[in-house]
Amino acid sequence: MKGFTVGEAAAQTGWSPRMLRYLEGAGLVVPERSTSGYRQYGLLELNQLRSLRALRERFGAELTDVAFAARLDREPALRAAVETWLAGTRLSALDWEQRKHERLLVA
Amino acid sequence: MKGFTVGEAAAQTGWSPRMLRYLEGAGLVVPERSTSGYRQYGLLELNQLRSLRALRERFGAELTDVAFAARLDREPALRAAVETWLAGTRLSALDWEQRKHERLLVA
DNA sequence: AAGACCTTGACATGCTTGTGGTAAGGTTGG
């Protein structure tokens, strides 16, 4: 039996076994499986679990947010669409006088 | 009265006035205000509203996801933390044999 | 001055997320 079982991985990362299964379902941390179906967490997965934990505790990131970040990394079309929206956000930071020519945006 | 009122902006973007107020509260699209307190949507904001709509319809992005993308854009520390997690995701795509040296990740 | 619009605030609601249990059954290691 290579790797750590779900209980061992849980003990080492501060998650509950229940949540580790949930995270797998959400596609966030997906371990290999043994022939008999046991989850096998490797050092890589333990690392992912710890950094995921840090993201929630230190930045208040929800799991869906992190999943979305992964999509941004893998789907160029999605990244492009978000980039378009962000352009507007950045311009909004400018004051009204500086935006006199926003008409250009509609073209 | 410069700009469009909330009702006009709603009519032009397919959102309800209620949602436009909600989006402002969520910090996603924040219009200027007239002296008497009316929201004033400019062409820039209409554009943001339309691209936000596209993000939901074409990519199934939730509002919280988009808000998170904005944070990623503005908070370098958050971006770095996500980047760390993503590194694990990318490695997971490799097969087990290729990961023999994952031990390095713990150092 | 009136009608149509706007403001905030509250209440309601259906859906999703995150989390815990519990039950019935398979695997493993001493």
Add this chain to the structure above:
DNA sequence: CCAACCTTACCACAAGCATGTCAAGGTCTT
């Protein structure tokens, strides 16, 4: 072979999200 673990599949439930609607009052245009 037995205890301690694992598997899936459910039920439950608090909290949050996305919306709608309604009320009491202010503003704008004609």
